[in-house]
Amino acid sequence: MTSLDYLASVIAGLKRQAAQMPTLRWGQVTGASPLRVTLDGDTQALAESPVDLCGRLAAGDRVLTVTAARRVYVLGRPGGARPADPNTLMIDGVAYPASGVIQVRGLPAWGLSSSPWWATSFEIDPPFAPPPGWFFALSTATTTGFTLVHGVTTGLTAGGKILARAVQFGSADRAALKSVTWRLTKS
Numbered sequence: 001m002t003s004l005d006y007l008a009s010v011i012a013g014l015k016r017q018a019a020q021m022p023t024l025r026w027g028q029v030t031g032a033s034p035l036r037v038t039l040d041g042d043t044q045a046l047a048e049s050p051v052d053l054c055g056r057l058a059a060g061d062r063v064l065t066v067t068a069a070r071r072v073y074v075l076g077r078p079g080g081a082r083p084a085d086p087n088t089l090m091i092d093g094v095a096y097p098a099s100g101v102i103q104v105r106g107l108p109a110w111g112l113s114s115s116p117w118w119a120t121s122f123e124i125d126p127p128f129a130p131p132p133g134w135f136f137a138l139s140t141a142t143t144t145g146f147t148l149v150h151g152v153t154t155g156l157t158a159g160g161k162i163l164a165r166a167v168q169f170g171s172a173d174r175a176a177l178k179s180v181t182w183r184l185t186k187s
Contacts, residue, residue: 022068029061037063037074050074055090089184091131099183100127101141107166107174118168121152123161127182130156136182138164145169145176154187 027039035052036045050065050072057063057077064075089098102124112119126136135154140147145168152163166177 020069022066025065025067027063027065029057029059029063032058035074037065037072039065039072046072048072055093091134094131096131096134096184097127099181101179101181102127103179104177107177110172110174113172115172116170118172119166120174121163121165123157123159123163124180126156126160126162129160130184133187134184135187136162137185138162138180138182140177141179141181143177145171145173147177149177149180 025039025041027037027042030036030038030045035049035057037050038045052074054063054074054076057074061077063077066073066075085095087098087100088095090096104122104124107120108122110118110120130136136151138149138151140149147166147168149164149166152165157163162182164180168176
């Protein structure tokens with residue numbers, strides 16, 4: 001082996017090592033769902049969605065990426081992570097509304113009718129299917145009387161509804177309850 005052959009083999013080895021080294025590049029988000037990024041200097045978005053390590057990216061965001069082992073990872077965006085909606089919970093990488101209001105169109109017949117108390121159980125449609133291990137905690141939002149509401153179970157009924165109870169004091173008006181608030185809560 002000549003000195004030139006030895007030098008060529010060393011250069012080839014360095015080239016292989018350099019190809020395996022992580023590389024940092026800036027890019028721009030061109031689509032958020034699925035995540036698409038076009039790296040600076042490229043004319044098209046990456047063929048595969050990169051691994052998002054920072055979350056809450058939107059089209060147009062500038063991002064810093066690292067390519068390692070032929071996989072692209074989005075490390076972050078200038079200014080840090082995009083602020084979360086204060087009424088949003090991130091559960092297993094999915095954004096869910098944290099709370100809201102459900103309108104009630106009157107209560108069914110009273111199960112307990114003993115003046116000055118009236119009570120009944122009723123079902124309401126959930127705003128969405130809660131993720132596994134989560135349920136909707138309920139309370140009174142608006143009423144024309146003195147009405148207390150709470151959820152009965154930490155799951156949905158077989159029909160996909162929220163089972164709730166209402167207790168009302170001083171009035172038998174089944175239309176007094178107008179709405180309930182819900183809060184996504186961990187079981």
